[in-house]
Amino acid sequence: xxxxxxxxxxxxxxxxxxxxxxxxxxxxxxxxxxxxxxxxxxxxxxxxxxxxxxxxxxxxxxxxxxxxxxxxxxxxxxxxxxxxxxxxxxxxxxxxxxxxxxxxxxxxxxxxxxxxxxxxxxxxxxxxxxxxxxxxxxxxxxxxxxxxxxxxxxxxxxxxxxxxxxxxxxxxxxxxxxxxxxxxxx
Amino acid sequence: xxxxxxxxxxxxxxxxxxxxxxxxxxxxxxxxxxxxxxxxxxxxxxxxxxxxxxxxxxxxxxxxxxxxxxxxxxxxxxxxxxxxxxxxxxxxxxxxxxxxxxxxxxxxxxxxxxxxxxxxxxxxxxxxxxxxxxxxxxxxxxxxxxxxxxxxxxxxxxxxxxxxxxxxxxxxxxxxxxxxxxxxxxxxxxxxxxxxxxxxxxxxxxxxxxxxxxxxxxxxxxxxxxx
Numbered sequence: 463x464x465x466x467x468x469x470x471x472x473x474x475x476x477x478x479x480x481x482x483x484x485x486x487x488x489x490x491x492x493x494x495x496x497x498x499x500x501x502x503x504x505x506x507x508x509x510x511x512x513x514x515x516x517x518x519x520x521x522x523x524x525x526x527x528x529x530x531x532x533x534x535x536x537x538x539x540x541x542x543x544x545x546x547x548x549x550x551x552x553x554x555x556x557x558x559x560x561x562x563x564x565x566x567x568x569x570x571x572x573x574x575x576x577x578x579x580x581x582x583x584x585x586x587x588x589x590x591x592x593x594x595x596x597x598x599x600x601x602x603x604x605x606x607x608x609x610x611x612x613x614x615x616x617x618x619x620x621x622x623x624x625x626x627x628x629x630x631x632x633x634x635x636x637x638x639x640x641x642x643x644x645x646x647x648x
Numbered sequence: 649x650x651x652x653x654x655x656x657x658x659x660x661x662x663x664x665x666x667x668x669x670x671x672x673x674x675x676x677x678x679x680x681x682x683x684x685x686x687x688x689x690x691x692x693x694x695x696x697x698x699x700x701x702x703x704x705x706x707x708x709x710x711x712x713x714x715x716x717x718x719x720x721x722x723x724x725x726x727x728x729x730x731x732x733x734x735x736x737x738x739x740x741x742x743x744x745x746x747x748x749x750x751x752x753x754x755x756x757x758x759x760x761x762x763x764x765x766x767x768x769x770x771x772x773x774x775x776x777x778x779x780x781x782x783x784x785x786x787x788x789x790x791x792x793x794x795x796x797x798x799x800x801x802x803x804x805x806x807x808x809x810x811x812x813x814x815x816x817x818x819x820x821x822x823x824x825x826x827x828x829x830x831x832x833x834x835x836x837x838x839x840x841x842x843x844x845x846x847x848x849x850x851x852x853x854x855x856x857x858x859x860x861x862x863x864x865x866x867x868x869x870x871x872x873x874x875x
Contacts, residue, residue, distance in 0.1 A: 509678040518753045527683075536684040539695060543753065547806030551751035553687030555694035556715050563838065574676040589684060598842045624688045629714055634684045641677040 464511075466498025479512035503532040509576070509640045516617055519543045522565040534566055536620060536636075560622045562596040568638070569615035576640040578616075579607030584634040591638065594619045609643055683712040695752045696833045703814060705743035716746060718815070739818035747811045750804040754835050757801035757845070758810055761830040767817030769829075801845050802831070 490618040505524055508575040511534040519540030524532040538560070542553035544550045554560045568591075570576050579601040580591040593608050594617040601607050608616055620636075663733060698716050700706040707726040710717040720742070722732045734740045750756050754824040760769045804810060832844070839845045 500770070504680075507678075508675045510681065511680070511682065515770055528858075534682050536682070537685070538686045543751070546753040547751070548694075549751035549807050551689065551691035551695040551697065552696070553689030555696065555698065556688055556713065558694070558696070559835075560695065561838065574675075576677070586686060586688075589686075589841050595841065606743050620684070622686055624686075627688050629688050629690060631685060631687045634686060635681045636684050637679055639677065639679045640675075640678070642675075 475520045476557035480501060501529075501531050505532070506571075507571075508572045508576075509638070510571055510615070511566055511618075511638060512569065513566040514565040515567045517566065519546055538562065538563060538620070538622060553629075553631075554622055554624050556624050557623050557626065560624075561597055561619055562591070562622070563597065563619040564617045565620055566618045567615050567617045569612070570612055570640065572640075573612055575609055575611045575643040577593060577604050577607040577609045577637070577643055578640045579604055581637040581639060582634070584636075585632050586623065586627060587622040588621065589634060589636050590621045591636070592619045592621055593617070604639075604641060607639075607641075610640075652781055686723060691716050693751075696756075696758075696831070697747075697749040697751050698831065699749065700749045701744045701746060703812075705742050705744050705814070706746070708742055708785050709745050720746065725861065731855040733824075734818070734822065737818075737820045739816065741814065741816040744812040745814050747809050748804070748813060748831065748833075749809040750806055750833065753806055754801060755805045756833040756835055757839055758831070758833045759801045759845075761832055762827070763815075763829055764817075764825040764827060766819050766822060767815055769815045801835075801839065 470534075493623065495534045497499075501526060502508075504510065505514065512524075513534035513536070514524050517540075520536060521540035522534065522536050522544040525535045526532050527535070539551045539553055568578055570578075578591075580589070582589040592598075592600050597619060599606055600621050610616065689695075691697065691711075700709045700711065700716060707728075708718055708720050708724065710719045710724065710726070719726075720731075720734055722730060748758055750758070763769060802810060834842070834844060
C-alpha cells in the first residue's frame with residue numbers, strides 16, 4: 463500500500479510534508495494531480511518481451527491471460543512440435559540440461575540502460591534466460607546479466623535443467639528483471 | 649483501477665526508484681513474472697530421445713526412474729545368466745544398445761562425453777566389422793582397440809535417429825567403472841558459440857571468423873566437427 467501511495471501520490475505527498483514540517487500552518491490540502499499509466503502488451507512495453515518475433519512450434523507466444531494484455535508465455539515442448547519434423551516429443555528428459563535458443567526478443571524501450579537477468583525459485587533444478595549469442599552465460603543475477611542500452615535488444619533463450627523431478631508437466635514462473643545500470647539508487 | 653494496480657504489481661521494484669522515474673521519465677527497473685510450462689518426459693519420449701533397442705543386448709541397458717543407464721555387472725537383474733562383469737585382458741563389444749533420436753526442430757550434432765577410461769561408444773552396426781565410427785570424446789580416441797574410431801560429432805536432422813548405439817572396450821588390468829557419461833546434442837551454431845567442438849570448415853577457412861558464409865546454416869551443417 464505504501465508503495466502504491468508513494469508512486470501515485472508523489473506530488474501531493476512531497477508538497478504537503480515540506481509545508482507541514484516548515485510551518486504547520488494549514489489544516490488540509492486536497493490536490494488533484496493527473497497520472498496516466500498505460501498498460502501494454504509485452505511486445506510493446508518498456509521492457510519488450512516479444513515472444514512472437516522468434517521461436518518455433520509454439521514454444522513461445524504472446525497470450526492474453528485474462529488481464530486484457532498479452533504476456534509472453536513459454537511452453538516446452540511447444541504444442542506444434544509435430545508440425546516440424548513429424549516427431550512428437552513429450553518433454554525434456556530427467557537429469558537433463560536443455561537450451562532453447564531464440565525464443566523471444568528482449569528489448570529495452572526505456573530511457574536509460576538496464577541490465578537484464580532472470581530469477582527462478584521453483585520446482586525444477588534451474589530455469590534461466592540467456593543471450594542466444596552467448597549460450598554459455600546464464601543470466602541468473604545482475605552481475606552476469608546482459609546490459610541493454612536504450613533501444614538495444616538480444617535474442618533470448620531459455621535454459622532448463624530438469625534435475626531429479628518425476629515425469630509430468632510443471633507450471634513454473636520465471637521472473638525477468640531489468641534494472642537500471644548501477645542499481646536502483648537514482 | 650484494476651489496470652493500474654496490475655501495472656504496479658507487475659513492476660514490483662518501481663517504487664524504489666519512483667522519484668527518479670517520475671523526475672526523468674526513465675524506468676529504473678522492471679521485474680516481470682512470466683509463465684513457463686515444462687514437461688519432463690521419459691527418456692524414450694524426450695526431445696532428445698534415448699530409447700533401448702529391441703535387441704538381446706538391450707538387457708545391458710537399464711531403465712530406472714525414466715532414465716536409461718548401462719549396467720554390465722552382477723547387479724543387473726536383466727541378465728539371465730548373472731555374469732559378474734566383463735573379462736579382463738579382452739575386448740568386449742556391445743552392439744545395438746540404444747537409439748538416439750532428434751525429436752527437436754533443428755538439426756543437432758550428437759556426441760558422448762565423459763566416457764570411462766578404456767571404453768568408447770560407437771554408432772555404426774555393420775555386420776561383424778569392428779565399429780569404426782566413434783561417438784564423441786573420450787579416451788578411446790587415443791586408445792584404439794578397435795582400429796581408432798574417430799571422435800566426430802554426428803549430425804542428426806530433426807526426426808533422424810542414430811540407431812544401435814553400442815559401446816566397446818577392454819585391455820589389460822581393466823578397472824571397474826562406476827560413473828556417469830554425458831550424452832550431448834547441440835545445433836552446429838551452438839557447438840561453435842559454446843566452443844564445444846573443433847570447426848573444420850568445408851570451405852577450408854581456418855576459423856569461422858574468416859568465413860563470410862559462416863552464418864549459413866548449410867555451411868554449419870556440412871562442416872566437419874570434432875569434439
